Amino acid sequence: MRFDRQSQAAVLLGGCAVFFGCTEEPVAQPYDGPALPWDYQAFPLVIEPLDNPTTEEKVSLGLLLFYDPVLSGDKLTACATCHSEQWGFSDGLSFSVGVEGEGPTGPGRDGPHKTTRNAPTLWNVVFRESYFWDGRRPSLEDQALDPLDNEVELNLKPSVAVDRLRAIPTYVEMFDAAFPESSPSVTEENLAKALAAFQRTLITRRAPYDQYVAGDEGALSADGKQGMVLFAEAGCAGCHVPPLFDSERFEQRIPSGDEGRYSVTKDLADLGKMRVPTLRNLRETGPFFHDGSSVELEDAVLREVEIAAARREGRALSADEAALISVFLRKALMSRANEPTRPDEVPSGFPVPLDGFRIPR
Ligand code: HEC
Numbered sequence: 001m002r003f004d005r006q007s008q009a010a011v012l013l014g015g016c017a018v019f020f021g022c023t024e025e026p027v028a029q030p031y032d033g034p035a036l037p038w039d040y041q042a043f044p045l046v047i048e049p050l051d052n053p054t055t056e057e058k059v060s061l062g063l064l065l066f067y068d069p070v071l072s073g074d075k076l077t078a079c080a081t082c083h084s085e086q087w088g089f090s091d092g093l094s095f096s097v098g099v100e101g102e103g104p105t106g107p108g109r110d111g112p113h114k115t116t117r118n119a120p121t122l123w124n125v126v127f128r129e130s131y132f133w134d135g136r137r138p139s140l141e142d143q144a145l146d147p148l149d150n151e152v153e154l155n156l157k158p159s160v161a162v163d164r165l166r167a168i169p170t171y172v173e174m175f176d177a178a179f180p181e182s183s184p185s186v187t188e189e190n191l192a193k194a195l196a197a198f199q200r201t202l203i204t205r206r207a208p209y210d211q212y213v214a215g216d217e218g219a220l221s222a223d224g225k226q227g228m229v230l231f232a233e234a235g236c237a238g239c240h241v242p243p244l245f246d247s248e249r250f251e252q253r254i255p256s257g258d259e260g261r262y263s264v265t266k267d268l269a270d271l272g273k274m275r276v277p278t279l280r281n282l283r284e285t286g287p288f289f290h291d292g293s294s295v296e297l298e299d300a301v302l303r304e305v306e307i308a309a310a311r312r313e314g315r316a317l318s319a320d321e322a323a324l325i326s327v328f329l330r331k332a333l334m335s336r337a338n339e340p341t342r343p344d345e346v347p348s349g350f351p352v353p354l355d356g357f358r359i360p361r
C-alpha cells in the first residue's frame with residue numbers, strides 16, 4: 001500500500017523508550033560476559049520509521065485496536081484472535097481460524113475460514129526487515145491492513161473499518177490525540193500506523209539468555225548451557241542468529257507445496273523457501289513451521305537437527321543432544337516481561353475475543 005519506503009530512514013532511539021518498561025541504555029563495549037559459542041551481538045536497537053515515531057498515544061490506541069473485533073466483518077474476530085499474548089502472539093493452532101470461527105483462541109477453535117499458513121509470533125517483529133513467511137511486506141505499516149482485506153482473516157474493507165471507527169467517539173478522540181497533525185485523524189494510514197506502533201513494543205527483553213550474556217552465569221542451567229553449545233555445533237545459529245535467533249534469510253526446510261518466497265521473487269530457486277523465524281518465546285508459539293506440522297517443540301527441534309545433519313550444516317547430533325537444544329530454547333529464550341495487558345473492554349463495546357488460556361504459568 002501507500003507508504004513511501006524512502007521516507008522510512010532509520011531512527012535510532014537508544015533502544016529503550018519509557019513504555020517498554022526498561023531504563024538501561026544499550027552501550028557498545030567489548031563483551032566480557034560468560035563464554036558464548038558464537039560472537040556476541042548486543043540486543044538490537046529499536047528502529048522506527050521517520051514518518052511514524054512511537055508515542056504513548058499511538059501505542060495505547062494500537063493496543064485497543066489490536067484487541068477490538070470492530071476491525072472484523074463478523075464483529076467477533078480481532079488481531080488477538082490469531083495473535084494472542086497467551087500463545088506467544090500466535091494461537092496454538094497449525095492453521096488459524098478467522099471470521100465466523102467458533103471457540104476461544106487455542107486448540108479446538110474451528111470454523112469455515114482458515115489460513116493456509118501458521119500464524120507467526122509477533123514478539124520482536126520490530127526488528128524484522130520483511131513480514132510474512134514469504135517476506136512480501138517490507139514494514140509493519142505495509143502489513144497492518146492486509147488481515148482486514150483477507151477474507152479468511154478479518155474480512156472487512158479498510159474503508160468500512162474507518163467508517164466504523166469514525167462513529168465511535170472514544171476512537172475519534174484517541175486518533176486525534178495520536179495523530180494531531182492529521183485532519184481527519186481516523187484514516188486507513190493512521191489505523192495502520194497505530195497498529196504498527198503497538199506491535200513495535202512487543203520486545204522480549206531479559207530472557208535468561210540476556211541475563212546470562214549480561215554476566216549472570218547462573219541464569220542458564222547446566223543443561224541449558226550444553227544445549228546452547230550444541231545449537232552452535234549443529235549449525236543452527238547460522239540461520240537462527242543470536243541474539244534474536246532469526247535472520248532475514250529464506251530457506252527451504254519443510255516441503256509442503258507452498259510456493260514460499262517464489263511467489264514474491266518468481267525465481268525458481270526460491271520455491272518453497274520461508275523466512276527464518278525467531279526462536280524467542282518458542283515455548284509458547286507452537287505448533288511449529290509454516291504449515292504447523294510439528295505440534296511439540298521437541299519434535300520441531302529433532303526435525304531441524306536431522307535436516308541440518310543431512311545438509312552438513314554442522315555436527316550430527318544424537319537424540320539426547322537434540323533434547324538439550326530443546327531445553328535451551330524452551331527456557332533460555334523465554335521472556336514475557338514486556339507483555340501488554342489484555343483490555344477487558346474495547347471502545348466499540350463488542351466482546352474482546354475469548355482466549356483458551358491453556359495452562360496456568
Ligand atoms: C485469522 C487469523 C489472523 C488474524 C485475525 C490476524 N493475523 Fe496476522 N497473521 C496470520 C497468519 C496466518 C500470518 C502468516 C501469513 C503469511 O505468512 O502468509 C500472519 C502474519 C502476521 C504478521 C507478520 C509476522 C511476521 O513475522 O512475518 C504480522 C505483523 C501480523 N500478522 C499482524 C496482524 C495484525 C496487526 C492483525 C490485525 C489487524 C492480524 N495480524 C490479524 C493470522 C492472522
Ligand code: HEC
Pocket residue numbers: 231234235236237238239240250251252253254274275276277278279282285287288289290291300301304305306308313325
Ligand atoms: C539454513 C537455515 C537454517 C538452519 C541451519 C536451521 N534452521 Fe531452523 N528454520 C529455518 C527456516 C527457514 C525455518 C522455517 C521453515 C518452515 O516453516 O518451512 C526454520 C524453523 C525452525 C523451527 C520452527 C520455528 C517456528 O516458530 O515455527 C525450529 C524450532 C528450528 N527451526 C530450530 C532449528 C534448529 C534447532 C536448528 C539446528 C539443528 C536449525 N533450526 C537450523 C532455517 C534454518
